[in-house]
Amino acid sequence: MTTAQTAPEHVRDETPVLPLGWSIGRPEAADGSRIWRIARESGVLDVNSPYSYLLWCRDFADTSAVARDARGRAAGFVTGYLRPEAPETLLVWQVAVDAPHRGLGIAGVLLDHLSARVAAAHTLRAVETTISPGNLASERLFSAYARRHGTSVRQAVLFPPAAFPTPGHEAEVLHRIAPLSF
Structure with missing residues (x-):
């Protein structure tokens, strides 16, 4: 998992807030194509097929979230x-924010919203994600999330480069944020 977000130099330990008029909610199948475009245009996410984003929005809407701008258009998402x-354990698959809105804390709002929503329906003790080495934006995002929730991050290589079918893929390092209490 990588995060398509410009990481600000400061880390957002305070609770992030959405821009005025924005909302966060469950994705709908109709959001799938826009979410795919955001992922593709991020330039850093492993982009899945457009069809998979449509299915994700339909089948995993309870464990995913979309941020909508003041016009109701998807401008960021988290899938899990x-x-x-x-x-x-909530596994966060991808987090991305549309380029014009990066650096505003929207990814943090998405993570906080999604974990609170999941915790309201299920017992939630941990959030996991994988991050490629050197992806500072993702590391900052998830470290700040852990601090806001009063816990820590443990890291271990989940998939080494040799696990991937094509050469050149970096390791995927598991980041486990636990224990969580909601």
């Missing part, structure tokens, strides 16, 4: 799922 073998 509850791990089948660890149903108290």
Whole structure:
């Protein structure tokens, strides 16, 4: 997982807020194509097929969120799922914010909103994500999230480069944020 967000030099430990007129909610299938475009235009995310984003918005809407600008247009998203073998763990798959809105704390708002919404419906004890080495934006985003929630981040390589079918893929480092209490 990588985050398509310009990381500000300061880290947002305070609770981030949305711009005036914006909202966050569950994605709908109609958001799938816009979310795919945001992922593709990020230049850093592993882009899945457009069809997969449509399915994700339909089948994993309860564990994903979309930020909508004042016109109601998707301007950022976070996709995730509850791990089948660890149903108290939310795995965050992708986080991205449209280029004109990066650096405003929207990704942090998305993570806070999604984890609170998931915790209201399920027991949530941990958030996990994978981050490629050197992805400072993702590291800052998830470290700030952990601090806001009064916990820490543990890291371990989940998938080494050799696990991928094509050469050149960096390791995916698991970042586990726990324990969480809501």
